Structures are given as structure tokens and as C-alpha cells.
Amino acid sequence: MKRRTLLAGAALAAPASLLLGSPAKAATWSIAATEQVSNKVLMWDKDVAFSDANVQWSWTPGAGGWYNLSDVRFRNTASFGEVALVAASGGNVGIVDKTTEQHQELNDLLWTGSPGGNPHAVERIPDIGAIVTASSSDGLLAGGYLCVYGPTAISNPSTLARVQTIAFKGAHGVLWDPSLGHLWAVGDKVLRAYNVTGTYRNTRLVSAGKSVALSGLGHDLQPDYSSPGHLFVTDTYGAYRVDTATLTKTTVSTEGSLKAWSRHSSGEDVSVRADGTGSRTWGSPTVRFSVGADRTRTGAEFYKARIYTTAFE
Template sequence: MKRRSLLKGAAIGAPAALLLGTGTAHAAAFSVAATEQVQNKVLMWDKDAAFTDANVQWSWTPGAGGWYNLSDIRFRNTAAFGEVALVAASGGNVGIVDKTTEQHQELNDVLWTGAPGGNPHAIERIPDIGAIVSASSEGFLAVYGPTAISDPSTLARVQTVTLAGAHGVLWDPSLRHLWAVGDKTLRAYNVTGTYRNTRLVYANKSVALPGLGHDLQPDYTDPGKLLVTDTYGVYRIDTATLTRTTVVTEGSVKSWVRHASGEDVSVKADGVGSRTWGSPTVRLSVAADKTRSGAEFYKARIYTTAFE
């Protein structure tokens, strides 16, 4: 495998967080969850521990079918089930996992499965109404509405929204927008209605991107900022002014998120191996990068249920 190095700032070596005026990143304790496509598992570790089997804090294994090539993982709180994991797979499925105290969970812990089609890349849950939105790279967002918020099995597809190159979605509780990233654009949507009448309505807010948008995550140092990756780099978006600042200029960044401490967690495709779009390494801007031999990580997330 090629060795990738994390761009931690400009040529002088300043961390990206400092360059963007968010203060100097510092060491902090947190866990990282990642979609690993060779074993086809979601795996979570303490970010300071070696990414070995012995150190796995939590895992989810979906099995075969439409669950192959896991593409997204995030965690959310619910009134009915407590913490859940939201998962998407390029094989065709998206779903909600009842995250329990069990260390290694499987398909029987799934509360709901949807099949939006079109290579699903991301999934989000809208709080209070229990709706689910997924992004499929073939060009659309799929909206699912329930008949009972406390019963995910009642979710059914109620809307399809065209968005070329749709790759990422994220709920913004401050502005009450659903942000979605696609080809050369980041867009904001209002969520109207409830239950099966849930709909996305374009909020007439957008930010132009140089290339095909890929990942969309919070900057946990500032609730008014988002982090977006595209073909050419990583950008920090101010949701109030709709302005874009470049974090780093580098291609093939599949995921990027910033912890409240200022530490960045990212995955950059290395172009080799069984999945050229993945990498065996999760990059960390403060702690040492973590490499798992034979793995193909696609996205890495900070373990938190927070939206921002």
C-alpha cells in the first residue's frame, strides 16, 4: 500500500485549525468509528489505541445482500430506543441499528432497512419527526416518513429530490435545515410536514464547490461551520454567510470531521488495493495515524450523537 501523510497545515506546518482561526488543536480523548469494506463492518476504537481486533470497542456486522461496501456511519439519540446507529451501504441499503451495550452487533439489531437505490452514500435522521433522508450518488435524496415516530418499521418512502451527484446529508438544528452536498454544490433544505407528509423544500441557500462534493460533516469547534470534501479538497463552510474557506487542497478525501478539541479525523483514498476508493489508514492531525493491515476504510467519524 502507498503511504499517505496527513496535510496538517501549510508548508510551515501550522495545523489547519490554527490557520482557520479556531485555535490550536490539542490532545483529547475520543473514539473513532469507521466503515471498513473488506470485512464489511463498522468498527470503533479509542483513537489513541492501535486499530486491532483486541482493541475494538464496538462493531456492527450486517452480512450480505444490499449491505456490502458500507459507506456511512453516524450515531443519533432517539426517545424510543436511546442511541441508534445510522448506516448506509453502496450495495443498496440504508438502515437504523438499535445500538445496545453489546460489543459486537449484527443484522438482527436492525430496526429498519430501506433500499433507496442508486449507490447510497449517506443517511441522516430528522429529530422530533423521525424522518430519514439518504443521499445516493446517482443523483437524488430519498425521504422516508413514518406513521409513528416511535416505530421505525412504519417508515416508507414519501419523496425523491433530484440532486446531481448526491453524496452527503446533515441536519442543522440551529438553522433547522437539512444540508446536502452534490456535484459542485452544497444546498440547504427546509423540512416541512410530519409523518407521511414530510417533505424537503429547497431553502434558496447554496454554496458553490469546485468539484463533485463527497463528504459533509460538522466542525465541532463551531456550530456555525460545516466541513465539506470534494474532488479537489476540503472546505469549511460558514452557514450564516454561505462563504467557503479552503482547509486543504488535496484530492480523493473521502471523509473529514473536526473534533471539539480541533483535531481532524479523515480518510483519503490511496488508489490501490482491493478498493481503490478506500485506504487502510485513518488520519489524525494530533494523534498518530492509525493503519489496519488489509483494511479499506471509506469513512471515519467521531463517536458522538451530536449534530454540531
């Protein structure tokens, strides 16, 4: 049975900022996914087969600390234009200089960090150029943590260095909230907000005193692009839509093993649910859509699927 969102009402038109095409092609948008068998970030138009021939863009990091890619998202920068932020369970995170080249590789990295501890997510704080990562297990600290990297020159990512490590049990996701000026982080049984203070190497995260309780291990953390001021979080027991102003959450799915969940501006939900089989039981060969057709790539193990946009919300 095809899944449907719980929100009623007419679908919203997708703004041009979320689309690869012009507003006249509002039905067309793209998905970027971390595929762990080939160990690539792969992007497709959501309405075509997820085949090699249809790949719009890819990034291949090679081996070492880059195995099992776990996160990708896209952001705009003043100095380099669009970049891709990537994280890998092997221990590394990085900033990719996303160019017009269709297939990019390790040599396109502007910066690499090694927070270790099974990195699951990476985010960039705009204007100050800081990077925040989420590691889910033992590494620099036991049990999971956030790392803050600050630059000496905002225009030069190669100057980024680790300036803060915060204990955060089971840390799995981070997301910048431009409306409230918060960095949201999700981990074991909690979604928590931080304020960002200072600049350059003095950048620090400080608790904003806001949190939302979860029943299980928090996993994915992504925007609701159909409604600014809301985000989606998944945990062991389902997916939830959170109002960031009131800190209330609404259940949108009671499925377990949800590794990714977000909503396009049209109101269509995108998700990945681990199927418990294959070479990586925590992944799936299928990216699911609540309105359009699901897309399966035989032999693949998708972990995260992201709506292609540089917008934060």
C-alpha cells in the same frame, strides 16, 4: 509531514457529550469507521492501535444490499436511546438499535430501507423521526437523488416508508443543521440547504434557497464540532469549511480524493484519503489525524471515519 488545521488559537476543551469517558479524560475520544473489506462498522479509541483486540464496538450486516458500507453516524432517539444510522453502496440504509453489546449484527436493525443508486449517506430528522438518504448514481432517478422516508408513528421506525424522491446529481452527503433548521445536502458542484415541512407521511424537503458552489463532485459532509454554525465539505479538489450563516467557504486542504473530513471539539481534524490501491481504490487502510498519530489497519479499506458522538454540531 503531519497535517495541521488552518485555524489558529488554543485548542478547545471537548465537552462531555463528545466523549466516551468523563470530562477528566478529555483527551480520549473514539472513531467509528466503515471498513469495506470485512464490511463492518468498527469503533476504536483514537489513541490505540486499530486492532481486533482494541475494537470498542462493531456492527456486521452480512451480504445482500449491505455490501461496501459507506456511511455511519450516531443519533439519540426518545424511544430507543442511541441508534446508529448506516448506509451501504449495495443499496441499503438502516437504523441500528445500538445496545451495550460489543459486536452487533443484522438482527439489531430497527428498520431497513432500499433507496438503491449507490447510497452514500443517511440522516435522521429529530422530533419527526424522518430519514433522508443520498444516492450518488442511477436508481430511482437517473444521475443521483435524495430520498425522504416518513413514519406513521415516530416511536416505531418500522413504519417508515419512502414519501419523496428529489433529483440531486451526484448526491453524496446529508446533514441536519439544528441551529438553522436546514437539511444540508452535497453533490455535484453544489452544497444546498433544504427546509423540512410536514410530519409523518407528509414530511417533505423544500428548497431553502441557499447554496454554496463547489468546483468538483461534492463528497463528504460533516460538522465542525469545534465551532457550531460551521461544517466541512469535501469535493474532487479538496476540503472546505463552510460558515452556514454567511455561506462563505474557506479551503482547509487542496488534496484530492478526500473521502471523510471532520473536526473534533479539541480542534483536531480527522480524515480519510483514498490511496488508489488495494481491492477498493476509493478507500485507504489509514485514518489520519492532524495532531495525534495516524492509524493504519493492514488490509483494511476505510471509506468514512466519524467522530463518535450523537451531537449534530
